[in-house]
Amino acid sequence: MPADRGEPAGFVHHACLYGSDAEFLAMAVPFVRAGLAAGEPVLAATTPANIELLRAALGRHAHALDTAETAYFGRRPVERVAAFLGYHGRRARPGVRTRMIAEPLWQGRSARQIAEWQRMESGLNLLLAALPVWMVCPYDTRTVPPGVAEAACATHPARLDGGRITPCAAYRDPADYAASMPLPGPPPPSSAVRAGPTAERAAVRRFARDRATAAGLAGERAALAVLAVHEAADHLLASEGARVALSAWEEPGALVFELRRPGPPDSPVPALAGYVPPGAAPGAEDGLWLARRLGVCLDVRFHDGESRITLRIAGRGDAEAL
Amino acid sequence: MAHTDGARGGGSRIPVGELRPGDHVALLHASDEERAAVLRGFLLGGVAEEHKILYLVHAEGPDGPRELLRECGLAALPGASEGQLQVLRPADLAQPSGELAPAGPRDPAALLGSLRAAAERARGEGYRALRVTGDLCTALCDGRDASRLLRYEALLAEEFDHGGTLAVCQCDARRCDTAALDAFASVHPRSVEVDPLVRTAELVVVRTFDPPGLRIEGVVDTASHRHLRDALQSVASVRGDVRLEMSGVEFLDLAGLRLLMTFARARAARHCTVELTGVPSHLLHVITLIGWDRTPGLRLGAAHAC
Numbered sequence: 001m002p003a004d005r006g007e008p009a010g011f012v013h014h015a016c017l018y019g020s021d022a023e024f025l026a027m028a029v030p031f032v033r034a035g036l037a038a039g040e041p042v043l044a045a046t047t048p049a050n051i052e053l054l055r056a057a058l059g060r061h062a063h064a065l066d067t068a069e070t071a072y073f074g075r076r077p078v079e080r081v082a083a084f085l086g087y088h089g090r091r092a093r094p095g096v097r098t099r100m101i102a103e104p105l106w107q108g109r110s111a112r113q114i115a116e117w118q119r120m121e122s123g124l125n126l127l128l129a130a131l132p133v134w135m136v137c138p139y140d141t142r143t144v145p146p147g148v149a150e151a152a153c154a155t156h157p158a159r160l161d162g163g164r165i166t167p168c169a170a171y172r173d174p175a176d177y178a179a180s181m182p183l184p185g186p187p188p189p190s191s192a193v194r195a196g197p198t199a200e201r202a203a204v205r206r207f208a209r210d211r212a213t214a215a216g217l218a219g220e221r222a223a224l225a226v227l228a229v230h231e232a233a234d235h236l237l238a239s240e241g242a243r244v245a246l247s248a249w250e251e252p253g254a255l256v257f258e259l260r261r262p263g264p265p266d267s268p269v270p271a272l273a274g275y276v277p278p279g280a281a282p283g284a285e286d287g288l289w290l291a292r293r294l295g296v297c298l299d300v301r302f303h304d305g306e307s308r309i310t311l312r313i314a315g316r317g318d319a320e321a322l
Numbered sequence: 323m324a325h326t327d328g329a330r331g332g333g334s335r336i337p338v339g340e341l342r343p344g345d346h347v348a349l350l351h352a353s354d355e356e357r358a359a360v361l362r363g364f365l366l367g368g369v370a371e372e373h374k375i376l377y378l379v380h381a382e383g384p385d386g387p388r389e390l391l392r393e394c395g396l397a398a399l400p401g402a403s404e405g406q407l408q409v410l411r412p413a414d415l416a417q418p419s420g421e422l423a424p425a426g427p428r429d430p431a432a433l434l435g436s437l438r439a440a441a442e443r444a445r446g447e448g449y450r451a452l453r454v455t456g457d458l459c460t461a462l463c464d465g466r467d468a469s470r471l472l473r474y475e476a477l478l479a480e481e482f483d484h485g486g487t488l489a490v491c492q493c494d495a496r497r498c499d500t501a502a503l504d505a506f507a508s509v510h511p512r513s514v515e516v517d518p519l520v521r522t523a524e525l526v527v528v529r530t531f532d533p534p535g536l537r538i539e540g541v542v543d544t545a546s547h548r549h550l551r552d553a554l555q556s557v558a559s560v561r562g563d564v565r566l567e568m569s570g571v572e573f574l575d576l577a578g579l580r581l582l583m584t585f586a587r588a589r590a591a592r593h594c595t596v597e598l599t600g601v602p603s604h605l606l607h608v609i610t611l612i613g614w615d616r617t618p619g620l621r622l623g624a625a626h627a628c
Contacts, residue, residue: 201544202524223602227576230573290576
């Protein structure tokens, strides 16, 4: 398997299902040692306990290991992708592969968050496809919620157990996988406020401003909500002749905007659009990235011939924004 | 889009192209470039509107129309009729007819009388109105004459309510102290500025001169990226640092924000900076979120509340 060698290749993405400290170390220690020996940048983004175990096992080699406490290395999927790209951007050297141990945090997450993280795990196969990165995602089978370990075999093309690589028979195409995930919340209630369809961005902003104000958001938070909705709509309106229908409603903890664009049937918005942060040159998905980044959760679907973006924005009770 | 906030030398700003008979405004400038740019608009607008144009020289100033045009960066005044533009000392105002004997160049009542006569003469010559400008700075800086000047300005204000004349009172801010500037500002309800580079229903962009830059007001989205890009291009060759004043920005999308970052990078390549002032606080948040706060050449001033 090419991933074994030091030759830079495209993205290699393995899951490691471990049930003990020894099993974690059986994968991590040779993975890190081989990378450091080859002069590759190596990152371990995992739990503090695992970082401690790994450092102890590596001995003096631990000095060369980059580490990050995984809960804070990208709080949400869109930030996680930016964290990976940021690490790669800072550490990568021409002609040399980068290695990452990237253990997502699963405990205590809501069902919606788990679905989002699983979708991102799958999406990384597309999003990072061009990067010479070998990423291993450890899953602690002692603690992950039911179903999460099984899903790892659908979101990673292969498993790495100790030093042994086994292809995952259950691996699924990321776009299909994303489309199969449950919606992040119920459809608009009958009480939802609606507007459009419209091609006028000013009308979209007015609608967003009115709904944000009605939901008790003011000042900077209202302005950010308007910007997020505008950027999501702007992405949909980029197609020739496009119009968007808007609805908005409140949930406990969130103000929800749904934007629907009929067609065009041959160019739906990809479910994984807007996960990569803006780069040096303008990108078609930059605005969608900003909407993802400013919202709590942004879901993209193509259903019944229409692209649909559902954007959840933290409500006025979000204590971090008080 | 209204020009309302923070105008220098008056309560609000008016573009030189929008001046109408009856207007009495201040041109409080701090650079020759700004003065020349406004005067160009003043002269060209005067010709277009078929106004008689008088340039009053109090102490120092252009010797004649040719010198004035050169100061304004104009080779000629296309379409102007013979004698449409005159450069005069206040004492010369009444000379052509000899009907009025001015009591002195700085006597407010006499000057006002002369002006009124000049306006009537201009109408007699077939012009639709009289437009007058002059640099009052020298008088203002002379403490003894300042009060006389201000009385004159107060009289002017009353006179212009009748609507036959418009006046632009120039003052070089570099040559006056704060008290004199405040006094000057207090008698001018509005100040004049260059015509906007961009003026659409959604977006106004005005060239500013002290420091050089742009004032951006209104909405920047897909419909106006081209306008903003063109406006930025117009200050791309400015030497030294540039300031973009953004406290009047109502909405700026991500692609618009990127235009500002691209502009800053280009300035950095020329070893200059771009300062953004009055940036709405949510946009500062976005700039930092993306990491654009580390853009070479970019300086971020104080935030502006949403």
